Amino acid sequence: MIEIGKYQELEIRRFVEFGAYLAVPGEREEVLMPARYLTKEDVDGAKIKVFVYKDSEDRPVATREKPYAIVGQFAYLEVKAVNDTGAFLDWGLQKDLLVPYSEQKVRMRRGGIYLVYIYLDQTSGRVVASAKIDKFLGNVYPEYTPGQAVEALVIEHTEIGYKVIVDNMHRGMIYANEIFRPIELEENIRAYVKRVREDGKIDLTLNDKAEKRTAVLAEKILAYLMEENTVPLSDKMPPEHVEMLFESSKKDFKKAVGLLYKEHKIAMTEDGRIVKV
Numbered sequence: 001m002i003e004i005g006k007y008q009e010l011e012i013r014r015f016v017e018f019g020a021y022l023a024v025p026g027e028r029e030e031v032l033m034p035a036r037y038l039t040k041e042d043v044d045g046a047k048i049k050v051f052v053y054k055d056s057e058d059r060p061v062a063t064r065e066k067p068y069a070i071v072g073q074f075a076y077l078e079v080k081a082v083n084d085t086g087a088f089l090d091w092g093l094q095k096d097l098l099v100p101y102s103e104q105k106v107r108m109r110r111g112g113i114y115l116v117y118i119y120l121d122q123t124s125g126r127v128v129a130s131a132k133i134d135k136f137l138g139n140v141y142p143e144y145t146p147g148q149a150v151e152a153l154v155i156e157h158t159e160i161g162y163k164v165i166v167d168n169m170h171r172g173m174i175y176a177n178e179i180f181r182p183i184e185l186e187e188n189i190r191a192y193v194k195r196v197r198e199d200g201k202i203d204l205t206l207n208d209k210a211e212k213r214t215a216v217l218a219e220k221i222l223a224y225l226m227e228e229n230t231v232p233l234s235d236k237m238p239p240e241h242v243e244m245l246f247e248s249s250k251k252d253f254k255k256a257v258g259l260l261y262k263e264h265k266i267a268m269t270e271d272g273r274i275v276k277v
Contacts, residue, residue: 002031004052004060005071005120005127012046022050022062033062054126056095067092071120071127073168074136074153076186078113089116089129103130113186115155133165138200142170144193152191152204154183164191164204172202179206180215182263217248217256222265225276233274 002024010022013030020038021030031052042048050062068091069075077089080096087108088096099108099116108114116129117136152164152172161175162183174191183189191204225233235257239250246253257274260266267277
């Protein structure tokens with residue numbers, strides 16, 4: 001079955017002048033992929049990963065373009081246009097994503113960025129979005145174990161920490177004392193379950209062992225840069241030099257350097273040296 005609004009691996013069934021028809025192996029239903037998405041490697045019977053949605057004429061179409069989010073996901077998207085039907089969001093495809101007026105919490109404006117949930121409208125069969133996110137959260141009780149890794153979308157900063165959406169299904173919270181690196185609104189992050197509360201909300205932490213190790217090593221590197229040392233630092237340093245200076249692997253060293261760069265605590269010179277900002 002060809003699924004609208006999701007990625008699928010489909011088989012090239014036949015070529016036509018304006019593209020190729022794809023299908024689920026063993027099934028008769030076909031969907032067109034326009035010629036502009038075909039490559040020289042595409043041949044009869046080849047299996048390719050595509051995204052399927054409905055075009056402006058309400059026909060299913062396959063594309064190699066990658067939307068910013070798919071059915072079942074939350075995302076922050078920008079409004080490109082507004083008309084009598086609703087607001088149209090840029091989601092990375094040629095056809096923009098509709099948010100009907102009935103699915104807007106406040107009247108959306110062109111150029112605004114809004115948090116929406118993407119779903120398949122059962123009446124029209126089209127992919128649409130809703131800014132009324134509450135009805136899509138907490139509908140099933142979360143089944144997680146302490147320490148389990150999850151994906152979290154940061155949606156609100158409060159006095160005690162950050163509210164997040166966990167795995168596109170649940171409400172979660174990362175308290176300030178569990179945060180050891182900067183995080184930002186609209187950011188997708190990896191987090192770890194501390195506990196699932198009776199109300200179904202999830203307390204999270206960022207402090208897994210690997211991230212702690214990276215943070216500690218980053219502090220060592222920063223301290224080294226603050227001193228007058230004869231050995232300049234570079235991300236191209238041989239592994240043995242990294243081991244000698246920091247008792248660390250080259251892989252962990254590069255992670256720590258990346259963290260410091262992201263936090264704007266270091267910079268790279270033209271000759272590749274790492275310097276403190």
